[in-house]
Amino acid sequence: MEAMITLASRQLDAQNSLLTIQDLKKYFPAKKSHFATRRDRIRNFRRIEPSPPNETVSDNSYSGDRKRLYVKAVDGVSFSINRSEIFALVGESGCGKTTIARMIVGLLRPTSGKILFQGKEMNPRNRKLLKQMRRNVQIIFQDPYSSLDPTMSIGRSISEPLASFGFPKGERKARVQQLLVEVGLRAEDAEKRPREFSGGQRQRIAVARALAVNPQLIIADEPVSALDISVRAQILNLLLDLKDRKNISFLLIAHDLSMVRHIADRVAVMHLGRIVELSDNSGFFETTLHPYSNALLSAVPIPDPAKKRERLVLKGELPNPINPPSGCRFHTRCVKKFDSCDKIDPQLLEYNPGHYVACLLYNQSGKETQSTLNTGNLVS
Ligand SMILES: Nc1ncnc2c1ncn2[C@@H]1O[C@H](COP(=O)(O)OP(=O)(O)OP(=O)(O)O)[C@@H](O)[C@H]1O
Ligand code: SF4
Ligand SMILES: [Mg+2]
8 A cells, every 4th residue: 555645754855845844743842721620630640641751852861750741732733834834833822832833943842852943953062053043034923912012112123133133223213214114114113122013014124023033933922812803814914924025934823714815825724633634725725624723613604695505513512632542542422432532542644745634534454453453553
């Protein structure tokens, strides 16, 4: 049988991409608050899994501890982002989207896995490469107000990154004014404080600040979810314009699939720390494969009143990332679940060219494995 291609193996060829992440994991030590009740705590501590493998990321070694439990916030994620591409990461709250973003910009150390920028692996000891990465990868957060110092004029806020990266002092003022105009504000706004702007304008300021040092990739973590619907489209169009005009790539983290459909080139759906589907925009929205993606999509209104979509309501809670369900992590809520789903952990495999899915319904080698139940990712 023709071997199916896993996304992780394809990443190894992705030297030409701007950013590549390979088998990235982040396990946080669990706190008591992660268990709802004393009974839950006892039950979960009895179900302690074997220690996570002793894996290393650059010089960041991680060794599991039998007595500790870990929140598997990100549990083996691989993807790459191309130049001048908007790559969207979607999924329910708590599935690990922001944790990935924080690892990429160096705010969190991965437990294991690799992050490569322009083919070079990030290594905390390589300061030159880290500095280059910090300049080239900027992040915009959901709430622009909390990321701007209320006591500083926005001109000063925008010129801060210019100062850190050695932009000549005499040219900073003109650069700030140019950036403000580029994001649709006025040059004279530089003297004002953040409180003098609306939410949408503040997000434009955050975009101007991210643009200051000419980054190649901007991570936008829910950039419009705190804004009024009326200004969301303006900010999204600004991102699209920057992509086209300046060839900037974006990692767009979002809940709203209708917005993703409008602007993303490729889409990855995350569930409980893993990617379950990844495809280009048309492949994803026209031939959605994974039952979880279908449930997320069923909540998106269709603009054509003649068409109707059946709403698939996800039943049950998002499982605890400390003890993810055995086999397919989605089996406790999946309407298509069958016998093997709680025993075999599906891999992310290429089903159609460029369209990957982690579901046993589409996994031919998985089907074979179901009949023999002695190979693959069988969970004991
Ligand atoms: N510093 C931390 N310590 C312990 N657990 C954490 C920490 N940061 C995040 N987590 C846990 O990791 C998981 C993923 O969190 P993350 O913030 O990445 O989710 P998210 O997909 O961005 O969610 P949202 O859509 O609500 O922003 C959650 O279960 C969260 O509780
Ligand atoms: S593997 Fe089974 S439980 Fe998981 S998504 Fe596919 S059908 Fe549903
Ligand atoms: Mg988040």
